[in-house]
Amino acid sequence: MSEVVTKAKQAKRTAPLLGRLTTAQKNEALLMIADALEAEQESIIQANKEDLQRGQLNGMGSSLLDRLKLTPERIRSMAEGLRQIVELDDPIGDVLEEFERPNGMLIRKLRVPLGLIGIIYEARPNVTVDAAGLALKSGNAVLLRGGSDALDSNKRIVEVMHGAMAKTAIPVDALQLVSNPDRASVDEMLTLNGILDVVIPRGGSSLIRRVVENATVPAIETGAGICHTYLDESANPDLALRIAMNAKIQRPSVCNAMETLLVHERYAAQHLTELTDKFVTAGVELRGCPRTVEIAPYVKPATEADWGTEYNDYILNIKLVSSLDEALEHIRTYGTMHSECIVTETKANAERFMQEVDAAAVYVNASTRFTDGFEFGYGAEIGISTQKLHARGPMGLPALTSTKFYVYGNGQIRE
Numbered sequence: 374m375s376e377v378v379t380k381a382k383q384a385k386r387t388a389p390l391l392g393r394l395t396t397a398q399k400n401e402a403l404l405m406i407a408d409a410l411e412a413e414q415e416s417i418i419q420a421n422k423e424d425l426q427r428g429q430l431n432g433m434g435s436s437l438l439d440r441l442k443l444t445p446e447r448i449r450s451m452a453e454g455l456r457q458i459v460e461l462d463d464p465i466g467d468v469l470e471e472f473e474r475p476n477g478m479l480i481r482k483l484r485v486p487l488g489l490i491g492i493i494y495e496a497r498p499n500v501t502v503d504a505a506g507l508a509l510k511s512g513n514a515v516l517l518r519g520g521s522d523a524l525d526s527n528k529r530i531v532e533v534m535h536g537a538m539a540k541t542a543i544p545v546d547a548l549q550l551v552s553n554p555d556r557a558s559v560d561e562m563l564t565l566n567g568i569l570d571v572v573i574p575r576g577g578s579s580l581i582r583r584v585v586e587n588a589t590v591p592a593i594e595t596g597a598g599i600c601h602t603y604l605d606e607s608a609n610p611d612l613a614l615r616i617a618m619n620a621k622i623q624r625p626s627v628c629n630a631m632e633t634l635l636v637h638e639r640y641a642a643q644h645l646t647e648l649t650d651k652f653v654t655a656g657v658e659l660r661g662c663p664r665t666v667e668i669a670p671y672v673k674p675a676t677e678a679d680w681g682t683e684y685n686d687y688i689l690n691i692k693l694v695s696s697l698d699e700a701l702e703h704i705r706t707y708g709t710m711h712s713e714c715i716v717t718e719t720k721a722n723a724e725r726f727m728q729e730v731d732a733a734a735v736y737v738n739a740s741t742r743f744t745d746g747f748e749f750g751y752g753a754e755i756g757i758s759t760q761k762l763h764a765r766g767p768m769g770l771p772a773l774t775s776t777k778f779y780v781y782g783n784g785q786i787r788e
Contacts, residue, residue, distance in 0.1 A: 380549035384514040396463040402541035407452040409537035420529035436626035486512035488570035495576035496522035511773040521554035563588040595756035598628030605717035629744040633690040712741040733766040
């Protein structure tokens with residue numbers, strides 16, 4: 374029996390117990406895990422250094438190395454995420470509906486755990502903690518398959534979490550990490566029908582596409598982030614500059630970072646040069662439409678492929694548009710239904726943008742970098758769903774539940 378099947382079955386066996394745990398028992402475990410992560414930060418960082426050294430030898434880019442890197446501050450943030458999850462309401466057992474039928478039967482619709490959740494993700498060791506914390510708080514067992522680039526980090530993190538869990542009501546087997554770096558282990562997870570209840574990919578477009586196209590177990594599609602910021606004709610220049618810079622350079626390696634800046638041509642006539650100068654000074658490579666290049670000749674001409682690329686790097690597309698209609702059409706063509714922003718002082722344009730843009734999160738005068746479970750107050754997130762069934766946007770605790778009908782009778786039979 375393969376590692377994937379063995380660990381999936383071990384986790385699955387814990388699901389009935391997890392569903393019966395009290396909120397207090399789950400919270401106690403999460404707090405102990407948070408404390409353990411902070412207490413063991415030196416050993417976690419040492420394991421992370423092995424991953425970073427391997428990444429550098431393999432030519433990993435600077436933004437991906439940044440995404441992989443763990444620091445004391447980032448480990449504290451991971452622990453704090455768990456503590457925030459503790460403060461959240463436990464959705465399990467919530468009564469969503471209750472009604473009595475004419476024949477006297479009482480029907481209740483309750484939130485219940487999904488069961489065993491599979492998470493497939495890339496070189497982001499913080500996901501190991503986020504995913505496990507949310508899964509365990511919502512009464513689910515979890516099978517993790519992180520990227521090979523973060524294997525040493527993930528192993529050590531899970532060892533620390535297991536050590537803490539052993540002192541709690543949550544069984545250690547409820548959290549499993551697939552250590553086989555072979556891509557075949559991903560394909561095996563995708564076909565664990567009858568064992569895995571749902572699989573959630575969290576990573577780049579190629580990983581998400583692979584999961585969605587090949588999974589025979591239910592999959593929740595989390596999105597690649599080709600995110601846009603549109604600077605409307607009426608945009609406040611100071612606001613626009615601050616938002617656009619933050620959306621691109623605050624952390625370019627993540628899915629909610631801006632990849633294309635759309636600028637109304639009349640706004641560009643007065644402010645584009647200042648914008649491009651600021652981005653270049655910040656080390657961003659710019660690629661633009663012909664009119665952008667005409668105004669700022671140091672901008673590289675953008676290709677058709679650029680508009681549909683998620684860079685996760687210090688690279689930005691710039692396109693001038695003649696109207697809100699043109700901006701909306703560009704987003705419809707190249708967006709990934711993740712996060713989109715308009716910077717405007719015109720209320721009608723803001724309302725139209727909010728209504729017509731088909732995305733999980735739509736912003737007026739705020740950076741797309743806020744599409745995040747922590748920032749939305751969920752404590753952490755399991756991913757950003759860009760689909761429309763079951764869950765959409767940052768997925769917190771309620772997104773990791775299903776429903777069950779409890780039907781109480783006293784001898785009713787159907788005629």
